Amino acid sequence: MTWQEFKQNYLVRFWAPVPAVLAAGVLSAYYFGITGTFWAVTGEFTRWGGHLLQAFGAQPESWGYFKVIGLAGTPLDRVDGMMIIGMFAGCLSAALWANNVKLRMPQHRIRIVQAVVGGMIAGFGARLAMGCNLAAFFTGIPQFSLHAWFFMLTAAAGSWFGARFTMLPVFRIPVKLQKVSAAQPLTQHPDHAARRFRLGMLVFVGVVLWAVATTFSAPKLGLAALFGVAFGLIIERAQVCFTSAFRDLWLTGRTQMAKAILIGMAVSTIGVYSYVQLGVPAKIMWMGPNAVIGGLLFGFGIVLAGGCETGWMYRAVEGQVHYWWVGLGNIIGATVLAAMWDDIAPALATSYPKTNLLEVFGPQGGLIVTYLLLALAMLAVLAWEKHFFARKAAKDTLAKEAV
Numbered sequence: 001m002t003w004q005e006f007k008q009n010y011l012v013r014f015w016a017p018v019p020a021v022l023a024a025g026v027l028s029a030y031y032f033g034i035t036g037t038f039w040a041v042t043g044e045f046t047r048w049g050g051h052l053l054q055a056f057g058a059q060p061e062s063w064g065y066f067k068v069i070g071l072a073g074t075p076l077d078r079v080d081g082m083m084i085i086g087m088f089a090g091c092l093s094a095a096l097w098a099n100n101v102k103l104r105m106p107q108h109r110i111r112i113v114q115a116v117v118g119g120m121i122a123g124f125g126a127r128l129a130m131g132c133n134l135a136a137f138f139t140g141i142p143q144f145s146l147h148a149w150f151f152m153l154t155a156a157a158g159s160w161f162g163a164r165f166t167m168l169p170v171f172r173i174p175v176k177l178q179k180v181s182a183a184q185p186l187t188q189h190p191d192h193a194a195r196r197f198r199l200g201m202l203v204f205v206g207v208v209l210w211a212v213a214t215t216f217s218a219p220k221l222g223l224a225a226l227f228g229v230a231f232g233l234i235i236e237r238a239q240v241c242f243t244s245a246f247r248d249l250w251l252t253g254r255t256q257m258a259k260a261i262l263i264g265m266a267v268s269t270i271g272v273y274s275y276v277q278l279g280v281p282a283k284i285m286w287m288g289p290n291a292v293i294g295g296l297l298f299g300f301g302i303v304l305a306g307g308c309e310t311g312w313m314y315r316a317v318e319g320q321v322h323y324w325w326v327g328l329g330n331i332i333g334a335t336v337l338a339a340m341w342d343d344i345a346p347a348l349a350t351s352y353p354k355t356n357l358l359e360v361f362g363p364q365g366g367l368i369v370t371y372l373l374l375a376l377a378m379l380a381v382l383a384w385e386k387h388f389f390a391r392k393a394a395k396d397t398l399a400k401e402a403v
Contacts, residue, residue, distance in 0.1 A: 007197075011097040011237075017260040020238030024231065025264030028139050029271025031227045035079050035220050038143060038283050039231065040135035041087070041309045042126045042334055043069050044080035045327075049335030065127075065341035082214075082221045083228035089207040090232020091314040096200025098237075099193040103319045108173045111306075114166075115322050118305025119312070119329020120336070122298050125158075127337040128348070129294025130285040132309045133242035133302070136294070138261060141374070142269040144276075144366050145284045146355035147291040149373060154292050158299025159246035166304060204229070232314070241311035243302040253388030255381050262378050266371065273367050276358065288352030290345075305329065 001009075028039040050060040050071045061071045075081025095101045106112050126132035129151050131140050137155065140148030207229055215222030234240065245257035276282050285291070302308040305326045307315060312323040312330070358366035 007097075011094075011197075013098075015234075015238040017238050017240065017257050018263060020234050021240060021257075021260040021264035022267050024234050024240065025138075025142075025266075025268035026271065027227060027230055027234075029142065029268045029275070031083075031224075032139070032143075032272055033275035033278075033280055035083075035224055035227075036280060037079055038135055038139040039083070039227075040080065040131060040139065041084055041313070042123065042132040042330065043135070044075065044078065044084050045123070045309075045331050046127055046334040046338055047071055047078070047081070048075070049331045050338065052331075053335070060335075060338065063338055063342065064345065065338035068341075077221075079220055079224045082211075083224040083231070086207065086211060086225035086228020086230075087232040087235075087313060088228075088317060089203055090229040090234075091236040092232075092317045093200045093204035093207075093229075094233045094236035095314070095318045096196045096203065099196050100236075101196065101317070101319050104321060106322045106325075110171060110173065111322055112325050114171065115305050115325035116329040116332075118162075118301045118303070119326040120301070120333035121329075122301030122305055122308070123330035123333025123335075124337045125294040125297025125299075125301055125333075126309070126330075127294075127334045128344075129291045129298065130349075132298065134309065135283075136285070136291070136298075137242070138265060139268065140283075140285070141265050141370065142272040143282045143284065144272075144357040144370060145282070145287075146357060146360075147285045147287040150287065150291040151295040151298075152377075154295030155299035156246055156249075158296040158301075159243075159303045160250050160299075161296075162300040162303025163247050163250040165300070235310045236314040236318075239314070242308040243306065243311050246299060247303050249381070249384060249388075253385055253392065255385045258381050259378065262374055262381065266374050269367070269370055269374070273358075273363075277363065282356060282358065284354040284356045286349040286352045287355040288349045289347075290349040290352075293348065301333075 031037075031039050046069065047066070050063075050066055051074070053060045060066055070078075075085060092101075106115070122132070126136070129136045129147070131137070131148070131151070133155070134140075136148050136151040141152065208226065211222045211225035211229065213222070214225060241257070242261065245261055248254040249258060272282070302311075305312070307323055307326050309330065312326040315323040316327055356366070357369055360366065361369050
């Protein structure tokens with residue numbers, strides 16, 4: 001294979017979701033084993049909100065929530081911070097390689113409202129549940145934490161309500177038609193694409209070298225940045241968005257991304273299990289109303305906003321301004337939850353147990369139960385897909401007969 005073929009096939013074209021999410025599952029398991037934590041983003045975004053408050057003279061480090069997740073140092077001193085820096089760099093590199101960076105403004109002011117409000121609801125719900133689509137779902141379930149299963153189910157329910165809510169007339173933007181005399185040909189700028197590809201390579205190589213150099217003084221931090229680059233490449237090139245996985249189920253019946261996510265979790269589970277057996281402690285969170293309420297709010301919020309935590313990150317670096325607002329809303333919502341935590345935590349979270357399936361059913365039993373639940377989830381997705389298209393076909397038949 002020539003360089004041009006490799007470039008076109010693997011750096012410019014989008015990647016298929018199933019192998020990409022499967023690779024993310026494998027990487028997330030190794031990330032857990034090497035760093036001792038899971039692939040997660042909203043906890044660090046909450047810390048960013050805390051640092052912003054500190055800049056204005058507040059003392060959020062005294063809040064109970066930051067005593068749980070920590071606020072010491074800067075993003076450069078934390079595993080999560082370095083990983084997220086790597087993710088943004090990976091997303092930007094991949095977008096530049098494919099010439100997919102272009103400033104795109106929201107089509108209407110209602111979209112900005114959706115982005116901020118939806119982002120705030122999703123950020124609040126994610127931190128209430130102690131994790132977003134990653135820590136409380138994609139990497140939470142392979143950690144054998146029972147709360148992640150309740151989060152998944154309620155996030156799916158919340159996304160159903162969100163999908164119905166966003167179909168209301170108030171969110172329908174009027175289309176402006178413009179009369180033209182002839183079709184405008186697509187204009188290609190190969191020189192622009194070549195320059196952006198080189199810039200993407202410069203960003204990629206620069207961040208990788210910086211991360212490798214960091215490993216000599218702080219191995220976990222440097223490796224976290226390298227993993228972040230890999231995660232960023234995957235989510236941008238495969239356009240991995242958990243919002244579309246949920247929303248498409250209800251609106252279009254498409255299940256490709258949902259099935260890819262389930263397969264990715266199945267692959268990740270055995271890797272995490274191996275590390276747990278070697279003595280790396282799993283990350284288990286409270287199984288209380290926080291997981292249920294947080295999941296509902298998160299599912300509703302990501303559909304209203306149009307993007308989840310991974311989705312807004314890669315779309316933001318692609319130049320989609322709408323997702324800058326989603327990210328801002330996420331940080332605001334997560335920080336608001338941190339401010340309220342001391343008042344609501346006893347009733348909703350900390351009074352409840354942290355349920356580890358490996359402890360409830362034993363090591364082998366917990367692994368088997370997790371795979372059985374993943375299999376049931378896959379069967380449910382397949383059954384819904386069959387039901388959706390059967391119902392659609394029946395409606396189409398009735399419509400034809402009416403005519």
